[in-house]
Amino acid sequence: MNRWTYDEFRHCGVDYSDEKQAENYDNEHGRFRDYGKEFDAMIEFLSLGNTADLSMIDLGCGTGATSIYAAKSFKKVYGIDVSEMMIKQAKKKSDIEGIKNIEFINTGFLTYTHKYEPADLVITKAAFHHLPDFWKQVALLRMNRMLKLQGILYIFDVVFHFDAADYESRINDWVAGFEVKAGAKFRENVETHIRDEYSTFNWIMEGMIKNAGFRIEKSRTADGFITEYCCIKTEEVNI
Template sequence: MTSFPAWYFDEFKMAGVAFHDAAQVEVYDRNQTSSTPEKEQALVTRLEISTNHSVIDLGAGTGNFAIQAALTGAYVYAVDISQSMLSYAQNKAQKTGVTNIKFHQAGFLTYQHQDQQVDFVVTKNALHILPDFWKMAALLRIAALLKPKGVFYLRDAIFSFPPADYEASINEWIRRVAKPEGTGWTAKDFEMHVREEYSTYTWIIEGMLTKAGFEIVEASYNTPTYAEYLCIKSS
């Protein structure tokens, strides 16, 4: 097992909700409406993932993307720091009948890839668990996982509003997206995210991606509080 320096960030003591038990995972799966099988299938098609490709899903959560990628015939490595999440995802995969997924309990900073470099790395709504210094370290590690010209897809809560407008922009975001208790992510959930997790600005992420050795092919600011990037490893 790889040992890390005493100063290394502990992803297993993540900010926010750690999803240690099955009840929390079920709520997450219900609330994560951006990650339905249909939407993940559309992303797999958009990325042109197919048989003979290899894919790492970092922050795989309840497995919807990993399963849809595996259904194409690609070999998938599903990585998450929560064993409860992985168990839930494994159960889904078994019900679907896919066997070409390997599950790993690890994070951006601790996953140790034992096989050849892969064609795709995908991470959605997970990188924000890391402070910016450690996001940069994670992106360097992601680049090392990819073959030359490999594809990296990132989607997360990343802010494109003017920094001076942060208070009004965050309040408007929470007002717009929060749901009543029991029907989705609540205002308290989003307040906790802003207060305790590490979403950052688009211009910061874009600088990190470039320094990590990626060419940004597409950058989409879906709202002032969400962004997605399609990147190619430069060499």
């Protein structure tokens, strides 16, 4: 590692290395998310039929919600996260369910090396904004290397679709909406996200995805913030 390499284990913004934060995560997110419905919507969006022979890497898996759902129908799942505490919660939940085909690994976008067959699907959900843009580009190249040719990359994250000149009103409205959906405490997390984390514009994100050897098959956003991308690996990159 170079002295200039980004330290992805030093949490920016919301501190997911904190034990209490990890323990409360599912309660807080449960106020406005249904993990099962999200999983089914992702599978439909990606037009995945029978997943029994497929492998999936979940980068920034957190408390394992998506990894655990996937393990019930996929052959093998790798859940990757820089937070030992989030991984601890994920392992606890998957052990309770008796799941045997997930490997949870305490590492990250910039440090995980996939030592197995290239995966069919790489996903990252609500985690990619933890990297500044330069390192997002590096991470996308690394994701390319983790995937089979024609494999799918699914990104779900906060991406800004508005005109930069309108940032103040657009962000104020969006933050206020979270207070209504998830309460005042969660509003603070959303403010922290905007202030201290690294969500970016759609045109930057899309340029970086294409530069990393992917075709964007489709994308969607309901609110101009939370965005999903279905991308196909069309070429191998050297990194």
